[in-house]
Amino acid sequence: MARIVGGIVTSHVPAIGRAIAGGLQQEAYWKPFFDGFAPVQQWLAEVKPDVAVVIYNDHGLNFFLDKMPTFAVGAAPQYSNADEGWGIPTLPAFPGDQDLSWHLIEELVAKEFDLTTCQEMLVDHAFTLPMKLLWPNAGEAWPVRTVPVCINTVQHPLPSAGRCFKLGQAIGEAVASWDADARVVVIGTGGLSHQLDGERAGFINKSFDLEFMDSLVNDPAWATRYSVEELIELTGTQGIELLMWVAARAALGGVDQVRKLHANYHIPISNTAAGLMLFESKD
Amino acid sequence: MATAKVRRVIPGTPLFDGEAARKGYALNKMCYSFNLADNRAEFVRDEAAYCRKYGLDPQQRAAVEKRNVLDLIAAGGNAYYLAKFAGIFGLDMQDIGAQQTGMSKEAFQARLIEAGK
Structure with a gap:
C-alpha cells in the first residue's frame, strides 16, 4: 500500500x-524566507517521495467565475502553468499520477465530497512556486509525480x-488505501495572514499565525472552531488560504x-506573513 | 438585488460573494482575459474599445479609467482578477496597498515590516 511520508505547508x-x-x-529582503527551505529540501532529498498531492487555490488561471468548483482534483497526465498576467517564466510541465488521481476521486466521492474532476488543468x-521552492534544482525533470487538489478561495461561499479538515482527512485515508508501492508527500500552499484588497489592505496578524502554526502540531483541528468570516477577520481576506x-x-493524521521537523515564519514577503512547516509521518 | 445571505461586515474588508460576482462579472471577465499578453497589448492599444468589447458598465469603465482599486472593488472587481489588471501597469501589491490605504508606498512597506516585530 502507499504511504504518506510527511507533509509540507x-x-x-x-x-x-x-x-x-x-x-x-x-538578498537581505529574501534571505530569511529562502533560507527557511534548506532543511525541507534536505529532508525531501533523503525521503525521496514518489508523488506529491498538492492542495492549493487557483487565482484565476485555470478557473474563471463562469465555473467555480469548491473542490477540484486534477486527473491529467501532466500539468503546465501559464502566464497569469505578469509574464513570469513558465516552468517545465509537472508529471501527473493518473492512478492516484482516480483513486482519490473514487474515494473522495464515496465519502460524499462532490468534486470537479479535471483531465486538463493549468x-x-x-x-508551481512551492514546487520550485521545494525542488529548486529539478531543472527539466521534476522528481515527483503530482496530483493537484484545488480549493476555492476566490468566490464566497468558501468551504x-x-x-x-475533513477533505484532508479523506485524502489521507485515500492515499493509505491506494494499492501502490508509492511514498506520498502532501503539500498545502497559501497564507499566512495577508490582505490585498480594501482599506484594511496590508493587514497581518502575527500572534494569530503563530498560534495557528502551533495548533498544527498540538491540535490540528483548532482552526475549525472559526467560521470563514471569523478567519478572514483574524487573518485578512487572503489569509483564508x-x-x-x-x-x-x-x-x-492525529x-x-x-x-514537526522544521518551521519558519517571516514578515513581510510582499504583503504577506510567510510561513513554512515540515511534518514527518511516524513509522 | 436580492442576495442569498447577509454576511458579517468586517471594516475595510470586501468579501467577494454572489452579489459582487454578479455585479462584477464583465469587469472580472475582462481582467481574466489579461492572462494573455496579446490581450494586455490590445487593451493598451485601445482601452475604450477593449472595455466596450467586454461590456463594462459606466461604473466599471470609470473605475478602470481612474485605475482606482477601491472603485474597482466597489464595481464588483475581485482581488485575484484585478491583480492581472494591475500587472499591465507594472504595479505590485505594495502599490495597490498604498493606493487603497491612502499611504505612500514607503509608509505602507514600513507598516508591513512593523507587523513582523
Whole structure:
C-alpha cells in the first residue's frame, strides 16, 4: 500500500517567482524566507517521495467565475502553468499520477465530497512556486509525480475550515488505501495572514499565525472552531488560504502520527506573513 | 438585488460573494482575459474599445479609467482578477496597498515590516 511520508505547508505569493527568476534568494529582503527551505529540501532529498498531492487555490488561471468548483482534483497526465498576467517564466510541465488521481476521486466521492474532476488543468503560482521552492534544482525533470487538489478561495461561499479538515482527512485515508508501492508527500500552499484588497489592505496578524502554526502540531483541528468570516477577520481576506494548511495537515493524521521537523515564519514577503512547516509521518 | 445571505461586515474588508460576482462579472471577465499578453497589448492599444468589447458598465469603465482599486472593488472587481489588471501597469501589491490605504508606498512597506516585530 502507499504511504504518506510527511507533509509540507508553505506560502506561495507571486513575488517569490520574480525573486527566483531574478536570482535574489540571498538578498537581505529574501534571505530569511529562502533560507527557511534548506532543511525541507534536505529532508525531501533523503525521503525521496514518489508523488506529491498538492492542495492549493487557483487565482484565476485555470478557473474563471463562469465555473467555480469548491473542490477540484486534477486527473491529467501532466500539468503546465501559464502566464497569469505578469509574464513570469513558465516552468517545465509537472508529471501527473493518473492512478492516484482516480483513486482519490473514487474515494473522495464515496465519502460524499462532490468534486470537479479535471483531465486538463493549468496550475498557477500557488502550485508551481512551492514546487520550485521545494525542488529548486529539478531543472527539466521534476522528481515527483503530482496530483493537484484545488480549493476555492476566490468566490464566497468558501468551504469551511471544518470541511477542508475533513477533505484532508479523506485524502489521507485515500492515499493509505491506494494499492501502490508509492511514498506520498502532501503539500498545502497559501497564507499566512495577508490582505490585498480594501482599506484594511496590508493587514497581518502575527500572534494569530503563530498560534495557528502551533495548533498544527498540538491540535490540528483548532482552526475549525472559526467560521470563514471569523478567519478572514483574524487573518485578512487572503489569509483564508490557511484552509490549504488545515487540509494538508489533516491528511497526515492525529497529533501522535507526525512530528514537526522544521518551521519558519517571516514578515513581510510582499504583503504577506510567510510561513513554512515540515511534518514527518511516524513509522 | 436580492442576495442569498447577509454576511458579517468586517471594516475595510470586501468579501467577494454572489452579489459582487454578479455585479462584477464583465469587469472580472475582462481582467481574466489579461492572462494573455496579446490581450494586455490590445487593451493598451485601445482601452475604450477593449472595455466596450467586454461590456463594462459606466461604473466599471470609470473605475478602470481612474485605475482606482477601491472603485474597482466597489464595481464588483475581485482581488485575484484585478491583480492581472494591475500587472499591465507594472504595479505590485505594495502599490495597490498604498493606493487603497491612502499611504505612500514607503509608509505602507514600513507598516508591513512593523507587523513582523
